[in-house]
Amino acid sequence: MHRVERAVRFSRRIGVLLAAAAAIVPFATARAQAPQPFIIGVSGDQSGPYIDVTGPGQVLAAELAVADFGGQVLGRPIVIRSADDQNRPDIASANARRWFDVDRAEVIVGGGNSTTAFAVLNAARQAGRSFLVVGAGNPDFAGKECSAVSTQWAYDTHAQAVATGVYLSRGVGVGSWFFITADYAFGHALERDTGRVVAAAGGRVAGSVRAPLGTADFSSFLLQAQGSRAGVIALALAGQDLINAIKQAGEFGLVGGAGGQRLAGLSLLSNDVVGIGLAAAEGLVASESFYWDRTEETRAWTRRFNARLPGKIPNMVHAATYSAVLHYLRAVQAAGTVEARTVNAKMKELPVNDFNNADVRIRQDGRVLNPMYILRVKSPRASTGPFDVQEVLATLPAEQVFRTAEEAGCRLSN
Known part of the structure; x- marks a missing residue:
């Protein structure tokens, strides 16, 4: 009798284990099939003299662009990562390489000053990823340092x-x-x-x-x-x-x-x-290249910006960050790929249209040809x-x- 009871208990345990294993398999399969996040890195000064030029406002502008695009691209959820470059090229380069090599980021936007932006550009070239230069003003980004993986937004010196x-x-x-x-x-x-x-x-x-x-x-x-x-x-x-x-x-x-x-x-x-x-x-x-009170569209966008950052007024770097991220995502969607050279070429084919730009074109050297005010x-x-x-x-x-x-x-x- 005891042998029969032990056998029954053993068979029940086996049943429980098999049921648990059966439950784990679809969960593991679902995790394996989950789309890889589409990571966008935002690089800039988050604590120093340029914190109000780039800083939280630049991160927020990228987030607003992602939200307006719909939150995903090519079936992948879009994730914003940000880091403080402390206006130091070594830190900017290390952040960029970690994003590209470890996190598998597809694009970086920002580069608050020209020295840090050149460091990020070098990392992007080596990784074969996209870089949206927004904040750095040296015109060489669309000159002797132009690249098939980068574009320069907002202004230059x-x-x-x-x-x-x-x-x-x-x-x-x-x-x-x-x-x-x-x-x-x-x-x-x-x-x-x-x-x-x-x-x-x-x-x-x-x-x-x-x-x-x-x-x-x-x-x-x-x-x-x-x-x-x-x-x-x-x-x-x-x-x-x-x-x-x-x-x-x-x-x-x-x-x-x-x-x-x-x-x-x-x-x-x-x-x-x-x-x-x-x-x-x-x-x-x-x-x-932007003033918040220029049109009803710029005023509406500023109200959204100010709702998230009370007491702060957006500048052209913030506005251009929104434009760059939104246009980049549109190009990725249109190209059907994340390959940097292909996406960069598609960005130059498509006119830039948003709350601050109307049919603005991007030159082959990467210069975004927006008006200045x-x-x-x-x-x-x-x-x-x-x-x-x-x-x-x-x-x-x-x-x-x-x-x-x-x-x-x-x-x-x-």
């Missing part, structure tokens, strides 16, 4: 130099310029390109001084600029560095005094103006709210501000 420099040199009639320049690739390129525009307009460069990235005290640089007696003190800076320099220039009474000097914030963004305040920034002229900071009296900081003075087509393909000198190899 040549476009800003032409747009802002020509307006100040010809419209105001100021002949001499002195540069306070960020001491890395972006600042050097912005000074170089603006200097050429000034010379072509009949002006001259009286001198320049280089400021390290992340400088808190600009007093010595501003005093050198004041001593030059140049008509325009050109700030080839960005982010918190630019904000600090403009605020300190106001504290020193540098502008509007007996010398009649003017400030030029060559890479001034709308969110910088909010940080500086209208009293200190009034009258400054700059250029961007001349913006002037309003007076406190003219402003109707905390974000009402600038007015659009003019719209300049891409053909007037970006280098021609011949001038850029792209020789695509990889």
Whole structure:
């Protein structure tokens, strides 16, 4: 009798184990058949002087683009990963290589400054993956460093130099310029390109001084600029560095005094103006490829942005990140593949259309040919709210501000 009971109990255990195994098999099969996530890396400054240029706003812009696209592409769920490059090329490169080699990311967007962006581009070339350059302003990304796997969005230093420099040199009639320049690739390129525009307009460069990235005290640089007696003190800076320099220039009474000097914030963004305040920034002229209050579509997108980041105003880097990610995903869908060269070629075939762009084309060297807008900071009296900081003075087509393909000198190899 005991033998029979033991046999029954044994057979029951076997039945339970077989049932459990049968339940595990479809679960394991389902996991094996689950589509691999489509990973997009967002690389930029999340903690330093460019946090408001790129930072959380750039990550949010990418997320909004993914949501508007539908959350998946080629049957794969889209996942956003972000990392702080700390404005260091070694960290940017390590982040990019980890995304490409370990996480199997298909594309990286961002590259907040030109030095870190060049590092990411090298990693993308070696991995054969796509890179959407948004934030870095050196025009060489569509010139001698052009690539069959990359495109450059929003602006470059040549476009800003032409747009802002020509307006100040010809419209105001100021002949001499002195540069306070960020001491890395972006600042050097912005000074170089603006200097050429000034010379072509009949002006001259009286001198320049280089400021390290992340400088808190600009007093010595501003005093050198004041001593030059140049008509325009050109700030080839960005982010918190630019904000600090403009605020300190106001504290020193540098502008509007007996010398009649003017400030030029060559890479001034709308969110910088909010940080500086209208009293200190009034009258400054700059250029961007986006202004939040330009159309009903840009205002609607800004409301979505502000709902997720209260108190923050989007700039052209944020807007172009949305455009780049959305256009890239459309190209992947149209091409039916993630192969970087094929997708990059498809991006150039398709016009860029979204809340900020209408039938904008991408040149073969990767330059996105968006228009640029001349913006002037309003007076406190003219402003109707905390974000009402600038007015659009003019719209300049891409053909007037970006280098021609011949001038850029792209020789695509990889």
